[in-house]
Amino acid sequence: MSQFLDPRFAGLVSYVPGEQPQQTGRLIKLNTNESPFAPAPGVAAAVAAETARLQLYCDPTARQVVQPLAAALGLPPAQVLCGNGSDELLAFCFFALCPAGAAFADITYGFYPVYSRVFGVDAVTIPLAQDFTLRGEDYTALHRTIFIANPNAPTGLALSRAQIEGILRANPDSLVVVDEAYVDFCAESTVPLLARYENLLVIGTFSKSRQLAGGRLGYAAGSAAVIADLTRIKNSFNPYNVNRMTQAAAAASLADTAYFAACRDKIIATRTRTLSALAQMGFLCTDSRANFVFASHPGLPAGEMAERLRERDILVRWWDLPRIENHLRITIGADDEMDTLFEALRELLRTG
Numbered sequence: 001m002s003q004f005l006d007p008r009f010a011g012l013v014s015y016v017p018g019e020q021p022q023q024t025g026r027l028i029k030l031n032t033n034e035s036p037f038a039p040a041p042g043v044a045a046a047v048a049a050e051t052a053r054l055q056l057y058c059d060p061t062a063r064q065v066v067q068p069l070a071a072a073l074g075l076p077p078a079q080v081l082c083g084n085g086s087d088e089l090l091a092f093c094f095f096a097l098c099p100a101g102a103a104f105a106d107i108t109y110g111f112y113p114v115y116s117r118v119f120g121v122d123a124v125t126i127p128l129a130q131d132f133t134l135r136g137e138d139y140t141a142l143h144r145t146i147f148i149a150n151p152n153a154p155t156g157l158a159l160s161r162a163q164i165e166g167i168l169r170a171n172p173d174s175l176v177v178v179d180e181a182y183v184d185f186c187a188e189s190t191v192p193l194l195a196r197y198e199n200l201l202v203i204g205t206f207s208k209s210r211q212l213a214g215g216r217l218g219y220a221a222g223s224a225a226v227i228a229d230l231t232r233i234k235n236s237f238n239p240y241n242v243n244r245m246t247q248a249a250a251a252a253s254l255a256d257t258a259y260f261a262a263c264r265d266k267i268i269a270t271r272t273r274t275l276s277a278l279a280q281m282g283f284l285c286t287d288s289r290a291n292f293v294f295a296s297h298p299g300l301p302a303g304e305m306a307e308r309l310r311e312r313d314i315l316v317r318w319w320d321l322p323r324i325e326n327h328l329r330i331t332i333g334a335d336d337e338m339d340t341l342f343e344a345l346r347e348l349l350r351t352g
């Protein structure tokens with residue numbers, strides 16, 4: 001720490017991203033929920049064309065993304081804002097939309113507590129049930145901004161649209177932020193509820209189901225008033241938050257609906273296969289609706305398993321945190337990657 005740092009941040013514990021190794025050649029990377037597939041075929045040419053215009057600032061309204069995205073969501077463009085990853089938009093929510101504090105589950109996306117700390121937001125955590133389900137009745141009259149990842153991370157469990165609607169009704173004076181990073185992998189989006197609930201804000205991303213994690217493109221969909229608030233914050237921070245190449249990449253990705261659906265369906269099928277392979281080995285897994293599984297094994301501690309998989313060049317995610325220290329979060333990769341993982345796990349279980 002330098003002598004120049006504001007003492008408020010002296011003890012700040014930052015978010016720790018999953019390992020991003022330089023050469024991924026022989027590594028099987030199942031640790032950060034990226035897609036195993038390349039971006040849509042049209043993305044490379046769209047990005048290349050954009051590099052010829054890099055001397056010009058990008059469109060601060062990201063129109064070429066907002067328009068088709070809003071149309072796909074069934075919303076007017078004034079109800080959609082793009083961000084530099086959904087993390088940026090979540091940061092704006094904690095920064096500006098939590099005047100009475102925040103509330104979120106004890107086990108959820110690790111950035112929520114980090115943003116609470118860095119922006120000085122008073123946060124309460126609400127414990128999930130023993131089986132990691134979120135009990136809707138615990139989210140009644142909270143009088144704080146509520147953050148719900150749906151499906152949740154790292155458990156993969158999803159609430160139905162009706163359950164989220166119950167939470168919206170039970171907190172009419174609070175903004176409810178539903179983080180739908182994984183919604184495309186078999187969960188119900190709450191976007192249709194925007195027509196009826198002014199207190200709903202949906203956050204989405206192109207990182208997980210659209211093969212663009214490195215491009216950094218997220219979006220917020222909400223009432224025109226909340227989107228105008230977020231836009232004012234964005235324009236007071238960095239008007240050019242989504243660069244030219246990313247806008248072009250996202251527009252090309254949106255245009256290729258068939259490629260999107262094919263990749264999504266492949267991941268869902270491989271997830272089904274993974275869950276049954278792991279069950280055969282004695283793993284206990286949650287009913288994941290995301291592009292990862294959340295698994296524990298009664299015979300081998302998760303931390304040790306993660307370490308021994310790492311020695312075999314397989315990266316998975318493990319947290320030394322209460323309640324989940326015996327679980328692994330394993331991203332759904334390509335079929336051959338998962339087969340290599342299964343082989344490695346069978347060997348670990350055999351050798352004890």
Ligand SMILES: *Cc1c(COP(=O)(O)O)cnc(C)c1O
Pocket residue numbers: 033084085086087088109149153179181204205206207208213216217218
């Ligand atoms: C991955 C993830 C994000 C972040 O996505 P980016 O758009 O890449 O910033 C947000 N929320 C949850 C729950 C995630 O898992």
